[in-house]
Amino acid sequence: MMWHLLLLSFICTINTIHGDSVRYPAIFIPGNGGSQIWARLNRTSPPPHFFCARKSNWFELWLDIRLLLPEVIDCFVDNMRLTYNSTTKKTSNLEGVEVQVPGFGHTSTIEFFDSSGIGYSSYFAPIVKSLVALGYTRGVDLRGAPYDFRRGLDEQQEYFENLTKLVIETYEQNNQTKIVFVTHSMGGPFALYWLHQQTQKFKDKYIQSMINIAAPWGGAIKALRLMASGDNIDVYVVSPIRVRPYQRSAPSTAFVMPSVNFWKDDEVVVVSPSRNYTVHDYKAFFDDIKYPTGYEYWINNKDLLNELKPPEIELHQIYGSQMPTPGVLLYNNRTFPDLQPVVLPDNGDGTVNIRSLLGFKNWEGKQKQDIHSTELPGVEHLAILKHPTTINYVVQVLSGQFNKEK
Numbered sequence: 001m002m003w004h005l006l007l008l009s010f011i012c013t014i015n016t017i018h019g020d021s022v023r024y025p026a027i028f029i030p031g032n033g034g035s036q037i038w039a040r041l042n043r044t045s046p047p048p049h050f051f052c053a054r055k056s057n058w059f060e061l062w063l064d065i066r067l068l069l070p071e072v073i074d075c076f077v078d079n080m081r082l083t084y085n086s087t088t089k090k091t092s093n094l095e096g097v098e099v100q101v102p103g104f105g106h107t108s109t110i111e112f113f114d115s116s117g118i119g120y121s122s123y124f125a126p127i128v129k130s131l132v133a134l135g136y137t138r139g140v141d142l143r144g145a146p147y148d149f150r151r152g153l154d155e156q157q158e159y160f161e162n163l164t165k166l167v168i169e170t171y172e173q174n175n176q177t178k179i180v181f182v183t184h185s186m187g188g189p190f191a192l193y194w195l196h197q198q199t200q201k202f203k204d205k206y207i208q209s210m211i212n213i214a215a216p217w218g219g220a221i222k223a224l225r226l227m228a229s230g231d232n233i234d235v236y237v238v239s240p241i242r243v244r245p246y247q248r249s250a251p252s253t254a255f256v257m258p259s260v261n262f263w264k265d266d267e268v269v270v271v272s273p274s275r276n277y278t279v280h281d282y283k284a285f286f287d288d289i290k291y292p293t294g295y296e297y298w299i300n301n302k303d304l305l306n307e308l309k310p311p312e313i314e315l316h317q318i319y320g321s322q323m324p325t326p327g328v329l330l331y332n333n334r335t336f337p338d339l340q341p342v343v344l345p346d347n348g349d350g351t352v353n354i355r356s357l358l359g360f361k362n363w364e365g366k367q368k369q370d371i372h373s374t375e376l377p378g379v380e381h382l383a384i385l386k387h388p389t390t391i392n393y394v395v396q397v398l399s400g401q402f403n404k405e406k
């Protein structure tokens, strides 16, 4: 009898240690386009159309789908785009455009792209919702870390300082429980950069693990298409060339260009009538598309993220595959650079090439913490956030059930 009681108490202790009562707080780091941007206008420079507002109160600039309608979209693009000062190497908003990224520390602005909260704009919402159903609380143990995704790593110092504070605060407010990062897309490389700046002692104390969903560790060919010809931001009615001024002006577009560590020296990534470009020909590429500022953006960011250096925390990688993904861009003398190229497909998640999604394999054997990964064939870059396997995976990790099951 005594023996049974002892055994029972032993089992209970094991259960506690292995996480029955654990609930790791989560910090969500969104990808490119995954934070809301609000603007207030008092423009002196003329907007592109007479009907574009010159003055306004705070309004949701990114993303309000109504601002993407034909014609109106030019007003939107003009307010979103950045200008570059090559002396200071810094970008700014257009004069008279004031911008803020609301909701730091909360989840409201990373759950949906658009504050209307309707279905099409769902972002981390399905994951957050599932966790709330399990007893999690928004703003307490579910926290968002949105940022001005237009800018590259070189202009996020203040954001990263705020992120450090958020990690410590979340840990303390949750009974000194280690946090789990949940990132999507570009949020992964951003978190990696931040992790590289932290000491091992800090990481061991505050961070349980990181779940990276669809992370482009080595960039994506698609970014070159954005730079050359623009992209319709997945909205059918939007004309790529009209969004291009914004997409080009965002250093983050250059940050996610294909990395020299992931594409071969002689591998052609863009074909134009006059020459072929490899990842070593970005200078010529930007000169030829007549956007030399893009090359400066690339220079300012290319060495900041050492994508081959492990984060030295436990990792979970979830990514889609077997979706047609831009592999090589073929332009002719009619299409270069203003019209959409013919695209040779590569394996990937529709946005990010598979080699980039698999970039975490560089770290295997180079860090002592575990690296787990799950590939979801046929699941697209954004759709992966509402895939049941993804949601279930995140729930398992956060509730401490992940290691138990193995």
Ligand SMILES: *[C@@H]1O[C@H](CO)[C@@H](O)[C@H](O)[C@H]1NC(C)=O
Pocket: 042, 044
């Ligand atoms: C708008 O800009 C003008 C000229 O730059 C300035 O005089 C005015 O005070 C500004 N208005 C507001 C509300 O900031």
Ligand SMILES: *[C@@H]1O[C@H](CO)[C@@H](O)[C@H](O)[C@H]1NC(C)=O
Pocket: 085, 086, 087, 088
């Ligand atoms: C760029 O920044 C420098 C240094 O602050 C300044 O002198 C210059 O006027 C700026 N250039 C433009 C075009 O704003």
Ligand SMILES: *[C@@H]1O[C@H](CO)[C@@H](O)[C@H](O)[C@H]1NC(C)=O
Pocket: 104, 158, 159, 162
């Ligand atoms: C950082 O936090 C401060 C204080 O809360 C806030 O004013 C600032 O806008 C934040 N900056 C960024 C880049 O998130």
Ligand SMILES: *[C@@H]1O[C@H](CO)[C@@H](O)[C@H](O)[C@H]1NC(C)=O
Pocket: 175
């Ligand atoms: C906080 O942690 C301590 C020790 O780990 C535990 O005894 C206590 O019950 C926890 N409190 C809450 C509110 O979870």
Ligand SMILES: *[C@@H]1O[C@H](CO)[C@@H](O)[C@H](O)[C@H]1NC(C)=O
Pocket: 268, 271, 273, 274, 275, 276
């Ligand atoms: C570009 O590469 C293609 C195939 O790789 C080749 O046929 C073509 O001649 C090259 N064009 C130039 C201008 O070098």
Ligand SMILES: *[C@@H]1O[C@H](CO)[C@@H](O)[C@H](O)[C@H]1NC(C)=O
Pocket: 333, 334
């Ligand atoms: C464009 O390419 C076609 C076929 O390669 C060629 O016949 C034509 O002369 C070129 N046009 C110009 C303007 O270079």
